Each structure stands twice: as C-alpha cells, then as structure tokens.
Amino acid sequence: MKNPAVPILFSAAFFFYACKKTESKIIDTKTESKSPEKFILDSLSVNDSVKINEKLSVNYASKVLIFPTLKDKALLDSIYYDKKGITDYSKQGLQNFLDKDKAEFFSSVKEDSKEWISDIQNPQTWEAGSFMKLISQNDDFLQIEYLHTSYQGGAHGNYSFDTRVFDLKNNKKLDLKDITTMPKARLEELLMKNLDKLPSGTTNSDGPVKNSDMLLVDVIPANKDFYFDEKNLYFHYSPYEIAAFAAGDIVIPVSWKELDGTINPEFKKRMKIN
Known part of the structure; x- marks a missing residue:
C-alpha cells in the first residue's frame, strides 16, 4: 500500500x-x-x-x-x-x-x-x-x-x-451491521491479531517494519472505512488513526471464515460466501 x-x-x-x-x-x-x-x-x-x-x-x-x-x-x-x-x-x-x-x-x-x-x-x-x-x-x-x-x-x-x-x-x-453481527470486543481482537497480515511497506536501517511496531493505540476499533472482496472484509485506517505517520495508511483483513456464524444471511447469499 x-x-x-x-x-x-x-x-x-x-x-x-x-x-x-x-x-x-x-x-x-x-x-x-x-x-x-x-x-x-x-x-x-x-x-x-x-x-x-x-x-x-x-x-x-x-x-x-x-x-x-x-x-x-x-x-x-x-x-x-x-x-x-x-x-x-x-x-x-x-x-x-x-x-x-x-x-x-x-x-x-x-x-x-x-x-x-x-x-x-x-x-x-x-x-x-x-x-x-x-x-x-x-x-x-x-x-x-x-x-x-x-x-x-x-x-x-x-x-x-x-x-x-x-x-x-x-x-x-x-453499514457494518448489514454485514456482520460479531460483538465489538471480538472484532477488535481479530483486528489486533491480523494487524501485520498485510506488510506495512515501511523500512528502516534494520529492514521491514511491522505495523504493530508503530501502533499508537491499545485497541483497534472497527471503523466505518471498510470494503470487501470474495475472501475478506478489510478495514482501512488513515495515518495517525491507529499508528504513527511513518506507517502510512493501514489495511487490516478479516476473513469470512473468521466471521463465520455472524454474517448477515442476505449479504452472505449475495456475496456467495460458503
């Protein structure tokens, strides 16, 4: 990114x-x-x-x-x-x-x-x-x-x-509620767990830097800036929103498998999520 x-x-x-x-x-x-x-x-x-x-x-x-x-x-x-x-x-x-x-x-x-x-x-x-x-x-x-x-x-x-x-x-x-009913606390846990799944693209003299190394918050909220594809629900964070400016914007994926059991039935049908 x-x-x-x-x-x-x-x-x-x-x-x-x-x-x-x-x-x-x-x-x-x-x-x-x-x-x-x-x-x-x-x-x-x-x-x-x-x-x-x-x-x-x-x-x-x-x-x-x-x-x-x-x-x-x-x-x-x-x-x-x-x-x-x-x-x-x-x-x-x-x-x-x-x-x-x-x-x-x-x-x-x-x-x-x-x-x-x-x-x-x-x-x-x-x-x-x-x-x-x-x-x-x-x-x-x-x-x-x-x-x-x-x-x-x-x-x-x-x-x-x-x-x-x-x-x-x-x-x-x-709205997010149109996609999943997963409890707020559980979704926040998944966002923290998946924080480094996509590389930050930031490096220093020691090599690549993880998003988690630049984090500014103790809890990552499920914000309103989300999108999705056939595999994941993605949450997009702007600079300073959860991490230092050097981290740039951060995208955190949460898979449909991780959201299984909480996905809105109509949405699941339209997206053909198995």
Whole structure:
C-alpha cells in the first residue's frame, strides 16, 4: 500500500490521482431482474494551479466519479457526501461544482496569505486534492475509496482516506451491521491479531517494519472505512488513526471464515460466501 519514505508516498499518491486524465468506461455487471442495464461509470478530473507571488504557488486537483445510471437522490447525496452544497450530479453539474470549489480555494489562500506570506523562506507549492477511486462494483455493491490530500508547508503533506460501500439494490450506504453481527470486543481482537497480515511497506536501517511496531493505540476499533472482496472484509485506517505517520495508511483483513456464524444471511447469499 505504501512506500517507505512518507513524503515520496504523498507525492506519488497525489501525482497518480491528480494527473490522470478524464476517462469514461462501461463496467459490465451481473444482470439481475431489477437492474438489467449496464452499470455506467464516467469520471471528471481538474488539475490547476495559480502563482500567488514569487514564493508561493497553489495547486488544486480533484477527480470525481460520475454515475449516469444512478438516479436516487438520497443515494447520490451519500456518494458525494464531501461535496457540500451540490445538487446537480450530472457531469456538467459536477464540473461547475469543481470550478467553483477551485476558485474559492485559490481566493481563500490568496486572502489568508497576506498576513504571513513574508515568513515563507523558500519557494513552495501548497496543494489541496480530493480524489474518488472505484474499488469494485459487483453484486450490486458499489465500493469507493476517497483520498483527501493537502500540503500547507512543513516537512510533509497530509492525506486521509474514507471508504464507503453502497447497496445499489436498496439505494443506501452499507453499514457494518448489514454485514456482520460479531460483538465489538471480538472484532477488535481479530483486528489486533491480523494487524501485520498485510506488510506495512515501511523500512528502516534494520529492514521491514511491522505495523504493530508503530501502533499508537491499545485497541483497534472497527471503523466505518471498510470494503470487501470474495475472501475478506478489510478495514482501512488513515495515518495517525491507529499508528504513527511513518506507517502510512493501514489495511487490516478479516476473513469470512473468521466471521463465520455472524454474517448477515442476505449479504452472505449475495456475496456467495460458503
């Protein structure tokens, strides 16, 4: 998930999301009687910068996914939860929102910087980024990762993730209780046990560093940022959420076998979990 050097990790993540050109594609899904049509996915990217003065430049980048076949307003409100005030979810509507958001960001930095810009010693570029990424769309479950990045001086930029799963069959955001009824304490035990199942990607002079070596908490909570595949339920943690920044973001898998006996029957059937 991560490279050893955190500043490099931030730059790589920002470059990958910010520089990818607008793309359109159609993803075939399994046909059900309720939704015989193809699921259509489109995307829109914005990447622009402005120079405040000789010392400070500002960059704004964003990528949004667009879903022309989704019409339920409550569902779309949840998908675009981080786009405050948006009401038009068409491609043009989202373009208008990003253009307005970009202009407001540039204006706010320009205004706020008047008091302290003389304190900046070396030329630098401040950044703000927001990027949507499709994890998967299967069995009428739409899984999206949201990456938010920023840099406003200092040793490194900051970034955080949100992960959401949407039930397209019932037009709602999926909650953990819709997947498993496992008691909180038992799930926390599994998360701690599985903390090092996926390598951290962080190294030092002695070699690879385990996630558990950088842990900041005594209990790992089952957070709201989860997704899944045919093998596991995954919990995604942003930097500082459970571990030091050097650990980057951490993903902890919990297998369906470990959750056996607590999986929601309807979910189990739709995911074909044996």
